[in-house]
Amino acid sequence: MSISDLEWRASRRSGAHSHCVQIAVGDVGVRDDRLLLMRDSKDTAGPVLAITPAGWTAFSRQIKEGRFCLLRSGTV
Numbered sequence: 817m818s819i820s821d822l823e824w825r826a827s828r829r830s831g832a833h834s835h836c837v838q839i840a841v842g843d844v845g846v847r848d849d850r851l852l853l854m855r856d857s858k859d860t861a862g863p864v865l866a867i868t869p870a871g872w873t874a875f876s877r878q879i880k881e882g883r884f885c886l887l888r889s890g891t892v
Contacts, residue, residue, distance in 0.1 A: 819840075819853065819864055823840060824840045825839060836857050837854050837857065838860070839853065840852075851867065852867050
């Protein structure tokens with residue numbers, strides 16, 4: 817399956833313009849594992865981040881635990 821064949825979706829909270837991160841789930845031929853794929857909705861031909869479901873669970877848990885310093889837009 818190719819990345820362009822996947823069903824990409826955005827959060828309903830992103831509004832009418834969908835300027836946000838889009839996600840898709842699929843097997844893109846890397847291994848037999850299913851991957852969570854993320855891309856910028858404003859650059860759908862740009863890079864795609866691929867992460868295993870277990871990796872996403874660990875990452876989101878660490879965010880909730882405060883292990884990352886989240887910066888607000890314009891602070892960098």
